[in-house]
Amino acid sequence: MTEASRSRRTLVLVDARALSPRVRSLELRTRDGSPVVYEAGQWVNLYPLHEGTPIRRSYSIARAPDPAVADRIEIAVTRVLGGPASEALHALPIGAEIEMDGPFGVFTRTEAQRAAPAIFVGTGTGVTPLRAMIQDEARRGGDGPPLVLLFGCRTEDDLLYRAEWEALAARWPRFRFIPTLSRPSESWTGLRGHVTVWYEPIAAELAGAHVYAAGLSRMVDEIRRISKERLGWDRKRIHTERYD
Ligand SMILES: Cc1cc2nc3c(=O)[nH]c(=O)nc-3n(C[C@H](O)[C@H](O)[C@H](O)COP(=O)(O)OP(=O)(O)OC[C@H]3O[C@@H](n4cnc5c(N)ncnc54)[C@H](O)[C@@H]3O)c2cc1C
Structure with a gap:
């Protein structure tokens, strides 16, 4: 400090x-x-x-x-x-x-972590520290391991910075934006349900990845549990920030 x-x-x-x-x-x-x-x-x-x-x-x-x-x-x-x-x-x-x-705070990324794939999991304003991390990577630019943002909200209106995520994913092949909504409108064609439903299959595809989860404890604790118990990840690969 x-x-x-x-x-x-x-x-x-x-x-x-x-x-x-x-x-x-x-x-x-x-x-x-x-x-x-x-x-x-x-x-x-x-x-x-x-x-x-x-x-x-x-x-x-x-x-x-x-x-x-x-x-x-x-x-x-x-x-x-x-x-x-x-x-x-x-x-x-x-x-x-x-x-x-x-x-x-120590919810930050080291050089060693930067060399590995990353899955960022946020709900609501939990996405804000992830936005800082992803912007940081985008500014460094170039190639590198995949960066995936799994972002959960209730409705389309709650998808913070949506245009920004979509534009970044369109111009930067390293980055994938995966929103999931728990109460979408009928016209929503993306994923439905909580981030905890989709996290395991998406993370399982990312060999050697680190996870960065931020938001309310209920979600963050479940992401930690799935990472450890279902995916078998070492705790050194699990990084969390709780808002409550
Ligand atoms: C490290 C850290 C970072 C944080 N960053 C943010 C941030 O970037 N943006 C932000 O809005 N809040 C953030 N918070 C939460 C914030 O500190 C306050 O708890 C929040 O603004 C509620 O304060 P309050 O006085 O209005 O409500 P309080 O009467 O203190 O109510 C607290 C309750 O509100 C709920 N709550 C807290 N935060 C949220 C939230 N973001 N979304 C939904 N429900 C919530 C929880 O159930 C919590 O128990 C963060 C908390 C921590 C510990």
Whole structure:
């Protein structure tokens, strides 16, 4: 942990947009212009105000480090009904200030892991640290082992960054985007059901792969169990981030 990550800094909300009916993307800049130094996959603590008191909650940084916007981070927040922090972050106006510390976390990729195939498994905003990791790989570019994103949501409207995933898969043969919906419309032609239904057959095709799973514990724990018990993977190949 560096000195900068231990101390609190003030961020300013400079941009925001709805990614889906329940998810708001927030672009935050350091007030003093200092860079936020992080690795793809890490998270920060934010301190939104609830009834005048700051409350601490963690949020994954949703994009790869980019020197062009070194003083900024992007996050995506799911609105939890009655959730004090997520509701405050959904209501935060442009120009408002918020405290942050971090970045923290070991949900990141080493050079050795980069040399192996990867399956990224996310549900809801659990896809955001995976987006940072995949963008990081895309920026490095070129050939390499396959990268597969298995992304689970309820409906088409909940498929965060859908156009981006589809464009990346179309131009970069290394990358495959596999969405699965638990409550799709009738016209949906993709996979149906939870990520835990599809994970085993897809992962079994990826010899020597590492898995990166992020989201709520119920899904993450099941992915860990399938990887160990059904696929026989060593725990060193299983990387997880739990949101609850
Ligand atoms: C390492 C880490 C990274 C995280 N990154 C993100 C992120 O990038 N985006 C994000 O929206 N949240 C993220 N979270 C969750 C976040 O910290 C808060 O728990 C969430 O915003 C709810 O806070 P609240 O005060 O609104 O609700 P609370 O009253 O604290 O309710 C918490 C409950 O909300 C549910 N919940 C928490 N997160 C989610 C979610 N993303 N989707 C659906 N239900 C949820 C869980 O059941 C949890 O028990 C992360 C958590 C951790 C530990």
